[in-house]
Amino acid sequence: MSSPDTLARLEATIAARSGADPDSSYVARLNAKGLRKIAQKLGEEATETVIAALTEDEKALVGESADLLFHLMVLLGAKGVPLSDVMAELDRREGTSGIAEKAARPKD
Numbered sequence: 211m212s213s214p215d216t217l218a219r220l221e222a223t224i225a226a227r228s229g230a231d232p233d234s235s236y237v238a239r240l241n242a243k244g245l246r247k248i249a250q251k252l253g254e255e256a257t258e259t260v261i262a263a264l265t266e267d268e269k270a271l272v273g274e275s276a277d278l279l280f281h282l283m284v285l286l287g288a289k290g291v292p293l294s295d296v297m298a299e300l301d302r303r304e305g306t307s308g309i310a311e312k313a314a315r316p317k318d
């Protein structure tokens with residue numbers, strides 16, 4: 211079933227797999243390699259998503275977007291940042307235009 215719960219389930223799976231055997235778990239393998247590697251993978255997936263958006267079909271964009279979200283979730287897990295904190299930040303922003311928010315930023 212696909213829903214907002216999908217990311218919550220993935221968060222729980224990632225937490226459960228982080229300390230697993232790196233030979234059998236990709237999440238464990240990434241965590242064993244450390245934060246720098248996780249961040250690098252996230253950057254690669256972001257680039258691949260951009261390339262898919264600009265040069266590939268919708269199926270490729272969906273696949274790369276899933277890779278991107280998955281690796282973001284691994285990064286948040288490695289940093290101990292709950293998904294609910296990110297969702298709360300999006301909720302806080304809800305209804306505020308990005309144009310208005312940017313215009314209200316203090317000028318330096």
Ligand SMILES: N=c1c2ncn([C@@H]3O[C@H](COP(=O)(O)OP(=O)(O)OP(=O)(O)O)[C@@H](O)[C@H]3O)c2ncn1[C@@H]1O[C@H](COP(=O)(O)O)[C@@H](O)[C@H]1O
Nearest residue numbers: 220223224227230234235236237238239251276277280281
């Ligand atoms: N959603 C995913 C998911 N999406 C992508 N990937 C893996 O992410 C890896 C990245 O693929 P790439 O081709 O970009 O990278 P790569 O081939 O490893 O390339 P290099 O970095 O080695 O050069 C692949 O091994 C994918 O299988 C995922 N691996 C796991 N999950 C979820 O995490 C759960 C736990 O996985 P394990 O930790 O492996 O048990 C799974 O049940 C899934 O729910």
